[in-house]
Amino acid sequence: MRRCGFTLTELLVVVVMLGVISAIIQPKFQKVIDTYKALEAEHVMLSVRTEQTARCTLDRDYTNVLEELVSVPAHDSHNFSYRLTSTGIIAANLAKDYELVMKSYQHGGFCCRGKNGKGAGDCGDLIKNYPLCSEYNVVDQTGCDAPED
Numbered sequence: 001m002r003r004c005g006f007t008l009t010e011l012l013v014v015v016v017m018l019g020v021i022s023a024i025i026q027p028k029f030q031k032v033i034d035t036y037k038a039l040e041a042e043h044v045m046l047s048v049r050t051e052q053t054a055r056c057t058l059d060r061d062y063t064n065v066l067e068e069l070v071s072v073p074a075h076d077s078h079n080f081s082y083r084l085t086s087t088g089i090i091a092a093n094l095a096k097d098y099e100l101v102m103k104s105y106q107h108g109g110f111c112c113r114g115k116n117g118k119g120a121g122d123c124g125d126l127i128k129n130y131p132l133c134s135e136y137n138v139v140d141q142t143g144c145d146a147p148e149d
Contacts, residue, residue: 041091056144111136
């Protein structure tokens, strides 16, 4: 009599192989997801920059109240919380230990730092290599009358 099917050993080998493959792929996939979440924050931060620049064009000062900006996409994100400063904007990741920072509206560049304001935090978990804020020298200009870099 001939049996059809798999032995327990064959099934065990397949399960172990799937476990090894998923253990290798999962961290790389997580980096891709984290990077796309950071791109969401970049989009909101660039919208804030555009709105703040428009305010300057109309001879109004920068605002520190996010709700006063009308053209900014929905900022009640599940991934980041946003905070305006006198010169730029900070997006703090809600699940990881890092913040994306736009130090200056005039410059518009991004840097990354740990949530405590020091170190890199989880910045290394992203595929996109943001410069660390401690090494990112942008002159902070306050107000709309500041010259562009």
